[in-house]
Amino acid sequence: MCPASPFSRSWVAMDTVTLVLSFSKAAKNRWSPKSTKHLSWRCPNELEFNMTSKPHGILLIDKELEWTSHDVVAKLRGILGTKTIGHTGTLDPLASGLLVILVGEYTRLSNYVLAQEKTYETEVTFGRSTTTDDAEGEIVKMVEMPALNEKALKESLELFNGTISQRPPAYSAISVGGEKLYKKARRGEEVDVPLRQVHVSEISLLEMTAETCRLRIRCSKGTYIRSIARDLGEAMGGAAFCSALRRTAVGEFSVSEALKIGSTAEAHRASLLTGLSAKVGLPPIQLQKQEAMDLSHGKKIGCRADVQIKPGELALAFYGDEIWAIVAEHQGEIIVKRGFGKQV
Known part of the structure; x- marks a missing residue:
């Protein structure tokens, strides 16, 4: 803590370095808003020097x-x-x-x-x-259906296992003719939505009532669960929609490891997954110092006996715990194939 002075003003840098400076009247001419245009004011009579780096990593969020x-x-x-941030797969507002x-x-x-x-x-x-x-859309059809039968339901579910052809919903972000489908649908235009191939690795029944069922589905990117719900209703001789x-x-990332968006800034930073904990579907290999130096300069390195990369496949190279x-x-x-600009 700096002693109080006749002329005390606090300065805070809000970027990667935080500075709070209290200075005397004699320093007035050496410090001015012009020379510190990237700083903002805060309470006086404190000296802080908090070096913080821009965050890097993977953050798991449980969207509400x-x-x-x-x-x-x-x-x-x-x-x-930070502005350098993005998600890896949209969830609709009605999905969590x-x-x-x-x-x-x-x-x-x-x-x-x-x-x-x-x-x-x-x-x-x-x-x-x-x-x-x-559940967001307007009801367009109502069909009298008997109470769900477990045997018949499971037989219908089998139709959706493996590689299937699927027609995405008319209200989706897929582009047709250079325009998003949902924009055409909102104008009342009828659009022939193209079929697409997706892969469903698992579709299993968790529980059921007379008119609803709860399913677990593991699938490839680009799969629309709403379409599976709609098509399942048709397969059962009626109609259906995705209600939750x-x-x-x-x-390998699980929602059980995720934070709610209301958590503190400290909790979000502490939960960033980096290095070997960033499991992105690529096999990891550990580099030795000389190998890391060579790759940093764009050189090739030999395949060690303990490093196995299949021809045509990619891997994530680490030096220590850094990608x-x-x-x-x-x-x-x-x-x-893609460097991260690191130097030993």
């Missing part, structure tokens, strides 16, 4: 209902103090669950996180269909 994925990212920009957020240099891994399987728990309500295939949806996992580069095997050597 009614938040958009964009809302979450925008909130975290302010909490973490796991959002994998990439921060700082880890945004370079977005394609690899996006490619991982996702796991959902969903509730399907039978006897009605909606414009959006979920929660994402529980992305690859160093995305690498690949090429003619018996390891080459850099």
